Amino acid sequence: MFGAHPFLYRQWLHRSIRMPDAIDMATRARSSKLSASMDGQEVTVAGWVQDTRNLGGISFIQLRDRDGTVQLTLPKKKIEPGLFKELTTIPRESVIAVRGTLKANKEARAGFEIIPSAMAALNVAETPLPMGVIDKVNIDLDTRLSNRFMDLRREQVLAIFKVRDALLGGSREYLSSEGFLEVQTPKIVAAGAEGGATLFKLSYFGREAYLAQSPQLYKQSLMGAGFERIFEIAPAYRAELSDTVRHLSEFTSLDVEMSFVKDSDDVMKVVEGLVAHAITHVSRKCTAELSMLGIEPSEQKPPFPRLTHEECVRLLQGAGKKIEVGQDIDTDGEKMLGDIVKKEHGSRLYFITRFPTELKRGTFYAMRLDEDPSLTGYFDFEFDGEELVSGGQREHRLPRLIAQIEENDMSPEAFEFYLKAFRFGMPPHGGFGLGVERFLHMLLRLPNIRECVLFPRDRVRIAP
């Protein structure tokens, strides 16, 4: 790997220094563990040199780690000259370890500072940096993503991933408390849940295989297996030619499936319980991160409004949109609807229920309403006019399922492994899929969904 960059490799060898005996990494404390109450103690800190302010007779260095920054203060007369010189001239973003004395001091913003007595330059950064970490100039998202390892050092970017962690943590907490079992299903599959156009094809020991676009068929198989209530948080792959601020080629899908439901409403209750709990969890746990991102914490209380697809169309017609009942709501209509529902129901979160069968055509496993087969029990769950969740009760009766597969011009033979589970005891069941990045995108009101992924994959980007 280094073969292509001998220069970089050589430089790395030269500039890296073994940890000197004066610094014991076993005692290293992260910035959040230090406080003014430790006045006079010897401490070891390590991190990235974020900023150096050399005023001549005194210097200040902000040393950053995952938790924040700590200030190193170097009064020239009290620091050994060689150490002063080394610390004040090391390039920004170099990684260093420092031992020193913690001093409580009201003049320091944190209320304390560290007076260094020894340092180790663990990795000296080259200059100039490909992008600034704390510079006050804008950086294009494309530049940021091309230098993502450096972009992720920025505190507001890191904050997104701390929120993501809390969002998934809150989701797991809720689902676990509701008796759902966390599972993992294969991502290399022989057949897709929907049409073939959106599948990434790959060569599997000479045979054709695909990256899973959804765990749908496996989730349902597990209902046949008697797992009753399961969830999965895993990547899903879509080879759609979408190039927008809300699409990714690889995204994280939070999928839920549950047996013995009476109808889609049972599924909706889990959706709203999950979403409300996750938002509340984030609001309580990530106050600092939310404030850094300019987001007001909010606690959402279910139930959320439920509007039938037909009602939504009528609302849009009332607002002057050209649309007919039974017709799909386009992107513009979806956004309008988000505004209307917020105004009339006071909620950013709502369900669109009773989707017309015609609009869920690819979704052959959707159960249709007995009283009106032109409608399904399927719903979308929307957040500020963006689709967050799609789900509903599945068709568990084999003859109808086969008929619906055939109606979609697909061959039941291709789904044999899946259909087999319906022949030997399949309970009525339903579930949903939630786009984790979509959730973050809307919750944090980020301009682009790519912000929510460490290393996003889109139509053109496969590196880094």
Add this chain to the structure above:
RNA sequence: GCCCUGGUAGUGUAGCGGUCUAUCAUGGAGCCCUGUCGAGGCUCCGACUCGGGUUCAAAUCCCGACCAGGGCGCCA
């Protein structure tokens, strides 16, 4: 895939036929400064995406390629 817009120092930009030896900020190199935290002062460094064309003259106009941004369709 379609429509629109744009590519100028490491980064973000101004300029949009001659006055460009290309603006500003940020950054980098260096110097001064004992309380910085958007530090301050001084010096220097660093760029017109590529290929054709039009013109006396192209960063600037035209064509193509490549790259990027926004929108649509589709979807989580």
